[in-house]
Amino acid sequence: xxxxxxxxxxxxxxxxxxxxxxxxxxxxxxxxxxxxxxxxxxxxxxxxxxxxxxxxxxxxxxxxxxxxxxxxxxxxxxxxxxxxxxxxxxxxxxxxxxxxxxxxxxxxxxxxxxxxxxxxxxxxxxxxxxxxxxxxxxxxxxxxxxxxxxxxxxxxxxxxxxxxxxxxxxxxxxxxxxxxxxxxxxxxxxxxxxxxxxxxxxxxxxxxxxxxxxxxxxxxxxxxxxxxxxxxxxxxxxxxxxxxxxxxxxxxxxxxxxxxxxxxxxxxxxxxxxxxxxxxxxxxxxxxxxxxxxxxxxxxxxxxxxxxxxxxxxxxxxxxxxxxxxxxxxxxxxxxxxxxxxxxxxxxxxxxxxxxxxxxxxxxxxxxxxxxxxxxxxxxxxxxxxxxxxxxxxxxxxxxxxxxxxxxxxxxxxxxxxxxxx
Numbered sequence: 529x530x531x532x533x534x535x536x537x538x539x540x541x542x543x544x545x546x547x548x549x550x551x552x553x554x555x556x557x558x559x560x561x562x563x564x565x566x567x568x569x570x571x572x573x574x575x576x577x578x579x580x581x582x583x584x585x586x587x588x589x590x591x592x593x594x595x596x597x598x599x600x601x602x603x604x605x606x607x608x609x610x611x612x613x614x615x616x617x618x619x620x621x622x623x624x625x626x627x628x629x630x631x632x633x634x635x636x637x638x639x640x641x642x643x644x645x646x647x648x649x650x651x652x653x654x655x656x657x658x659x660x661x662x663x664x665x666x667x668x669x670x671x672x673x674x675x676x677x678x679x680x681x682x683x684x685x686x687x688x689x690x691x692x693x694x695x696x697x698x699x700x701x702x703x704x705x706x707x708x709x710x711x712x713x714x715x716x717x718x719x720x721x722x723x724x725x726x727x728x729x730x731x732x733x734x735x736x737x738x739x740x741x742x743x744x745x746x747x748x749x750x751x752x753x754x755x756x757x758x759x760x761x762x763x764x765x766x767x768x769x770x771x772x773x774x775x776x777x778x779x780x781x782x783x784x785x786x787x788x789x790x791x792x793x794x795x796x797x798x799x800x801x802x803x804x805x806x807x808x809x810x811x812x813x814x815x816x817x818x819x820x821x822x823x824x825x826x827x828x829x830x831x832x833x834x835x836x837x838x839x840x841x842x843x844x845x846x847x848x849x850x851x852x853x854x855x856x857x858x859x860x861x862x863x864x865x866x867x868x869x870x871x872x873x874x875x876x877x878x879x880x881x882x883x884x885x886x887x888x889x890x891x892x893x894x895x896x897x898x899x900x901x902x903x904x905x906x907x908x909x910x911x912x913x914x915x916x917x918x919x920x921x922x923x924x925x926x927x928x929x930x931x932x933x934x935x936x937x938x939x940x941x942x943x944x945x946x947x948x949x950x
């Protein structure tokens with residue numbers, strides 16, 4: 529759907545200008561008339577912009593929204609709502625000034641849906657490439673509690689913290705990824721160029737091959753395959769098959785994990801059990817839990833309704849099930865802390881702090897303290913991630929290098945011994 533820049537005059541005779549999405553100029557004129565605007569100039573913009581950015585959009589992920597643009601929109605939208613500006617008017621202003629074409633397109637469509645009587649959260653669900661399930665559920669929470677501005681501020685903070693954490697994790701994983709790539713390259717080069725030559729020498733000398741050498745020969749035969757006489761062709765075909773099969777398998781696992789109930793359940797549970805990663809994930813999840821619980825609790829919502837909303841916004845179905853159990857405990861009069869302390873997924877510290885807050889009537893203060901604690905913990909843990917991974921990578925690297933060295937030199941030592949004996 530194209531985007532038009534327009535100049536118009538409102539009911540008071542004042543000049544206004546902006547951008548709007550419409551099927552054609554007639555549709556645009558109709559929409560402007562609904563707003564009380566008389567158009568005096570219209571120019572199509574979208575086709576020029578999209579053609580110029582087509583290559584950029586392909587390499588930047590196609591129809592995925594720019595994450596930083598989404599964070600900025602969320603903060604600005606919360607400010608607009610806090611200022612009591614009507615939602616439609618605020619969205620139109622933000623859509624007009626947005627520089628991300630994906631976000632701009634989604635916002636204009638949301639404006640149209642909201643004007644049709646659809647709720648904001650329901651309109652957002654039609655654009656999963658822009659607004660995630662967590663985002664939409666958080667908006668639902670804000671709508672139901674009447675604190676959409678506060679919830680959006682917290683949401684923007686969570687998005688910024690998630691982005692910062694993701695970038696820090698990628699920085700920490702850069703070294704291990706480079707090591708793994710180097711190891712794979714070394715194994716491939718040795719298997720293709722070195723091992724076949726040594727295998728022929730050892731075979732002619734009739735030397736008994738040790739296990740490491742036999743393993744490397746097997747790997748070499750797998751890589752070269754039945755095209756050993758034409759290794760380049762063999763490598764091309766084999767690696768094409770391996771890459772295509774690997775990519776297909778990863779895509780299937782990804783779709784299974786996010787689009788099926790069983791896959792989502794397994795994947796969300798696995799996040800709490802993965803070595804190293806689980807420590808970071810639990811802290812990030814607890815940070816999100818105490819943040820949302822605190823905002824909703826301060827809004828004056830009933831505790832059961834608050835836990836319902838937190839369950840839907842936590843972003844993990846396994847933890848959401850645990851929060852539902854906590855809700856049942858609260859209904860039985862045990863308090864929030866009782867259910868948290870009985871849950872294996874919540875750290876004991878969270879349960880103790882919530883318990884102190886409930887008994888002292890200072891739950892908000894305790895939740896603020898927990899938020900500050902986990903925020904610092906997440907930053908510290910992510911920064912130390914490289915230190916935690918280095919011993920594992922060093923062990924793997926040493927093991928692979930030693931195995932390759934033994935595979936090449938053990939038979940050579942045996943040959944030397946045979947020559948000395950003869």
